[in-house]
Structures are given as C-alpha cells and as structure tokens.
C-alpha cells in the first residue's frame with residue numbers, strides 16, 4: 041500500500057477512476073496520451089529562447105490571429121501524439137481551420153478531442169504562464185464519415201476536460217465528471233503526481249479578472265457591474281475588490297480554482313457579430329466543466345455555458361466563471377437588463 045502522504049501518479053489515479061466505473065479504458069489511454077503530449081509542450085515552452093521556439097510563425101489561424109511558433113508546434117505535438125492510438129475518431133483545434141480526421145492508416149475510436157494547444161500565446165515571448173486546454177466528447181456510434189456536426193455538442197456532454205498550465209511549475213488540472221483534481225509535473229520522475237484532490241472554489245470572492253482596457257466597449261450591464269465592484273466598501277457591494285488579469289486564461293482560471301474569484305471576458309461592441317473573444321468549444325466549455333466540478337459556476341451572462349448548443353466549431357462566447365455567488369450576481373445584472 042502507498043503511504044497516505046505519498047502523492048499518487050496520474051496513471052494510478054486514472055486506473056482507479058476506471059475501476060470505479062468513471063472512465064473507460066480508451067478514455068484512460070486518451071488522457072494519458074494528452075498528458076504525455078503536454079509534457080513535451082512543457083519541455084518546449086521551458087526551453088524558450090534556447091530551443092529557438094519563440095516568436096511568430098509567420099502564419100495566421102482561421103480567426104485571423106497571428107500564430108506563434110509554439111502555437112504551431114504544440115498543435116503538431118498534440119495531433120501526432122494522439123492520432124495513432126486508436127481511441128479517437130477525430131480532433132478539432134483552435135489552430136486548425138476545420139476538424140482533423142484520424143489518418144486512414146490508423147484505427148478509429150469513439151472519442152473526439154478538442155483543444156486550444158497553447159492558450160495565452162501572446163504571453164510566450166514575455167515569459168508569462170501559458171497553457172493547453174482540452175475537452176473530450178463522445179462520437180455518435182455508427183458514423184461512416186466524420187463531419188463538423190458530430191463535434192457540435194453542448195458542453196454538458198463532455199466526458200473529460202482539463203488544462204495544463206506551464207507556469208513556475210507545470211500542472212495538469214483534470215475532471216472526468218467526478219470532481220476537479222490537480223497534478224504537478226515531477227520533472228525528475230517525468231510524471232504528473234496528484235497534488236490536490238477535489239479542488240473547491242470558494243463561493244464568495246473579493247477578486248475579479250477582466251481586461252479593463254476594453255471598458256469603453258462594454259454594454260450597460262457590464263459597465264454597471266464593474267463600476268459597483270470598483271466603488272468598494274462604501275458602494276452597493278459593501279466590500280473592496282482586488283483585480284488581477286494575466287491575459288492567459290489558464291493562469292487566471294488556475295488562480296480562481298485555488299483562491300476564488302470571477303473571470304470575465306464579456307461580449308462588447310468591437311465586433312458585433314462575435315459574442316466575445318473566447319471560443320466555446322476549446323476554451324469556455326472545458327473551463328466551465330472544470331469550474332463546475334469544483335463547485336463554481338460558468339455562464340455567458342444569460343445562460344449556463346455548458347447548456348449552449350454550438351452551431352460552429354470556432355464559435356465564440358462571452359464568459360463569466362468562477363466563485364458561484366459572484367457569477368450569479370454578474371449574471372443577474374445581465375438578465376435584468378435583458379442581455380446582451
């Protein structure tokens with residue numbers, strides 16, 4: 041028997057989850073392979089300038105964003121690691137125009153893997169934390185030809201979600217629908233060790249995360265909500281709020297999982313046809329699953345994010361997530377105003 045204080049490895053955690061009936065053997069393999077790919081990405085991120093991986097790739101993605109060399113490399117690492125295992129029917133990535141099929145040379149499986157290979161990549165060149173976000177869905181049975189519509193499932197259908205943060209230490213945070221758990225990469229052993237079981241987000245908070253430079257573009261309910269936070273103790277909220285914004289969603293969400301807070305990327309007036317900046321399938325859904333499993337909440341200001349029926353792979357969404365009571369307050373302001 042392992043002594044109670046000795047952290048267990050991800051492999052053992054997953055085998056126990058399989059024995060408990062929480063995951064299938066294929067899903068276990070899938071998560072292990074994703075974790076292995078994240079170790080390779082962590083290595084590349086860590087090497088930084090020494091690995092010649094900093095800077096722009098000179099290409100753009102379908103959303104018109106410039107790709108960093110590490111965006112492209114991380115995307116390749118995730119696809120190459122997962123395509124041959126036989127557990128996947130296909131991938132969808134923030135860095136790919138369309139979904140990616142498993143090559144015919146390999147057997148096909150029942151899962152769909154969606155990811156943002158390197159989120160917050162504008163932070164790479166300044167040596168600030170970045171991360172990988174992933175989501176796993178099940179593919180409908182009996183499909184001859186994989187199509188984009190097979191991926192278009194609400195977040196409530198996710199069977200697993202996680203992120204890896206490449207910060208002072210590399211951590212993997214994972215849910216398979218039975219709590220949210222954190223693993224820290226032991227570089228000497230080369231394995232992720234369970235360092236926090238059942239993370240719990242405090243229900244109340246005095247900390248918010250938003251890019252304040254966009255304030256002039258916000259709609260009235262956002263203006264009102266944040267103005268009241270800033271009024272502090274003498275304002276209607278009756279307490280002083282602190283603000284943090286890393287501009288790396290994984291880092292901001294990790295802080296919120298650790299000590300509470302609310303993360304907001306609202307819809308604004310800049311691009312009226314796009315509801316917010318963040319992507320539903322690669323960012324908002326997996327983070328919402330992780331946050332809800334830790335006792336937090338996630339909405340788009342009006343609805344629970346995981347109830348949204350996607351109509352496009354690269355769909356964007358407004359995001360309010362974190363401490364349950366604070367997300368409720370922000371959501372109430374939007375509902376009372378009738379949107380957006």
Ligand code: AHM
Nearest residue numbers: 158159160161162251287288289290
């Ligand atoms: P990316 O996927 O292109 O890196 O964009 C997502 C990132 C999030 O990690 C972060 O919360 C947000 O963009 C920051 O946006 P901004 O620079 O507008 O503050």
Ligand code: MG
Nearest residue numbers: 156159160323
């Ligand atoms: Mg991203």
